[in-house]
Amino acid sequence: MATINWVPDFDQACRQAAQENKLVLLDFFSPT
Amino acid sequence: MLAAVSYKEAAVIEAINSRFVPIQVNNSEESAKPLVGRFFHVWTPDLRVLAPSGFEFYRWNGYLPPYEFLPQILVGAAQGQLRQRDYEGAAATYEEVIRRFPTSHFAPEAQYYLAVSKYRQSHEPTVLAAGWRQLRSRYPDSIWRVRQSQDEPQG
Numbered sequence: 001m002a003t004i005n006w007v008p009d010f011d012q013a014c015r016q017a018a019q020e021n022k023l024v025l026l027d028f029f030s031p032t
Numbered sequence: 033m034l035a036a037v038s039y040k041e042a043a044v045i046e047a048i049n050s051r052f053v054p055i056q057v058n059n060s061e062e063s064a065k066p067l068v069g070r071f072f073h074v075w076t077p078d079l080r081v082l083a084p085s086g087f088e089f090y091r092w093n094g095y096l097p098p099y100e101f102l103p104q105i106l107v108g109a110a111q112g113q114l115r116q117r118d119y120e121g122a123a124a125t126y127e128e129v130i131r132r133f134p135t136s137h138f139a140p141e142a143q144y145y146l147a148v149s150k151y152r153q154s155h156e157p158t159v160l161a162a163g164w165r166q167l168r169s170r171y172p173d174s175i176w177r178v179r180q181s182q183d184e185p186q187g
Contacts, residue, residue, distance in 0.1 A: 002042060002045045002046070002049075003045060004049060005048075005049050005053075005054065006055060006056050007053055007054070008055075009055070010055055010067060010086075013053045013054070014082075014084050014086055015084075017053040017082075018084035020053065022052055022084075023051060023052050023053075023082060023083065023084075023089070023109060023112040024052065024053050024055065024080075024081070024082035024086070025048060025054040025055070025079065025081060025082075025105075025108075026055055026071070027055070027077070027078070027079050028057050028064075028073045028076055028077070028078035028080075029034070029058060029076050029077060030058075030060060031058055031060055
């Protein structure tokens with residue numbers, strides 16, 4: 001089953017988005 | 033709830049993975065404080081569509097089930113395309129929202145910015161006028177119709 005390819009680090013997300021010509025999706029969540 | 037429901041939907045997964053580099057931030061962790069401060073985060077769910085530079089193009093709060101989350105995230109992606117002046121790409125994404133989710137809460141917003149995207153691409157006033165007519169016709173009760181009602185009779 002496919003899953004969302006979350007990346008673990010914000011700076012990595014920005015760098016990867018630049019390289020892949022994508023946008024960054026930032027999801028703030030609360031565990032409760 | 034997003035994780036339990038919407039993030040398990042295949043169409044949502046495909047839309048996120050194909051258009052975004054996604055990152056989740058647990059707002060209760062100490063390590064999240066810099067991003068919480070930088071983005072003035074106060075309430076979850078809190079989703080931001082960002083440029084690779086970190087500049088915020090679009091945001092929304094609140095849980096959405098998959099049938100509304102998907103058009104919402106596509107509208108967010110389209111706004112990113114539009115703000116980066118990819119008018120053709122933005123128009124295609126807004127058209128996808130209207131085609132796949134014509135009764136969604138986000139379809140009127142897509143119809144509004146579809147007109148903007150096509151006008152910015154063509155510079156043709158007739159294109160913009162046609163877009164506004166479609167918005168008035170399809171979504172007459174929407175706030176997005178009101179946002180372009182300056183030429184309608186007032187009173």
